[in-house]
Amino acid sequence: MPELPEVEVTRRGLLEQLSGRTIMAITWSAHRLRTEIPRRLLQDHIDRQQILTIDRRAKYLLIRMQSGATLVIHLGMTGKLGLLPEETARHKHDHLVLGLDNAMELRFNDSRRFGSIAVWPAMQAMECECEFSSREGIEPFDSDFTAEYLLRLAKSRQIPVKSFLMNTRLVAGIGNIYANEILFAARINPLMPASQLPAAAWQRIIKEGRRILQQAINAGGSTIADFLGASGHPGYFQLQFKVYGRKDAPCPECARPIVKTALAGRATYYCPICQR
Ligand SMILES: [Zn+2]
Numbered sequence: 001m002p003e004l005p006e007v008e009v010t011r012r013g014l015l016e017q018l019s020g021r022t023i024m025a026i027t028w029s030a031h032r033l034r035t036e037i038p039r040r041l042l043q044d045h046i047d048r049q050q051i052l053t054i055d056r057r058a059k060y061l062l063i064r065m066q067s068g069a070t071l072v073i074h075l076g077m078t079g080k081l082g083l084l085p086e087e088t089a090r091h092k093h094d095h096l097v098l099g100l101d102n103a104m105e106l107r108f109n110d111s112r113r114f115g116s117i118a119v120w121p122a123m124q125a126m127e128c129e130c131e132f133s134s135r136e137g138i139e140p141f142d143s144d145f146t147a148e149y150l151l152r153l154a155k156s157r158q159i160p161v162k163s164f165l166m167n168t169r170l171v172a173g174i175g176n177i178y179a180n181e182i183l184f185a186a187r188i189n190p191l192m193p194a195s196q197l198p199a200a201a202w203q204r205i206i207k208e209g210r211r212i213l214q215q216a217i218n219a220g221g222s223t224i225a226d227f228l229g230a231s232g233h234p235g236y237f238q239l240q241f242k243v244y245g246r247k248d249a250p251c252p253e254c255a256r257p258i259v260k261t262a263l264a265g266r267a268t269y270y271c272p273i274c275q276r
Pocket of ligand 1: 273
């Protein structure tokens with residue numbers, strides 16, 4: 001599932017290719033995604049519009065039009081954006097296709113259809129964005145993402161710290177993979193109740209979290225051409241993970257075996273020695 005780094009890398013790659021381009025045609029499949037594809041809004045507010053820029057908020061891409069309208073895309077579990085020449089054969093799960101003025105197409109492919117597409121018309125864009133943004137947690141690279149803030153947010157929450165980090169209403173963009181990796185780097189047990197973490201532990205989470213997310217963004221940035229997918233099926237870049245997916249493999253710090261357990265139904269990897 002794409003997390004903050006994958007979405008950010010997609011944004012950077014698309015920004016280079018899409019800014020200044022005009023959308024000449026929009027087509028969609030008959031299927032519904034997590035929500036219905038807003039066909040009418042796409043026709044009225046996105047078709048024939050020029051793309052100004054692309055921003056990211058949490059795991060959403062905000063494609064901003066010159067007109068002030070915004071196209072909002074969430075990749076869900078399996079969503080991928082590909083930029084392909086229009087003559088390239090389409091794939092079964094291409095659910096939204098934007099034809100551009102340079103004979104290229106931006107294709108949203110999503111086999112499991114947990115992704116979503118929304119349109120904020122220019123007149124309501126500010127209001128829609130405020131409402132949307134208030135439902136999402138704080139951005140890990142935001143200057144307000146501080147130990148004091150997290151300490152306050154966690155005070156009344158009995159959930160494990162890993163669940164806290166993965167709760168999109170509390171913290172934006174961190175999913176299962178990066179939650180595991182960040183907690184290992186910060187030497188914190190994923191099962192520890194969030195409310196019991198001292199400020200110093202939150203400080204380590206912030207520091208290691210930013211380092212790991214930035215490293216992943218940098219790694220993705222170097223493979224952006226493949227990522228946008230000449231093949232039409234871009235794969236997400238694979239980093240070398242220290243604990244994720246490494247059950248029974250030696251811990252990179254102490255060489256004892258990495259443990260795998262389930263927490264809130266998600267695979268959780270940690271070193272019981274380094275993350276007490
Ligand atoms: Zn260890």
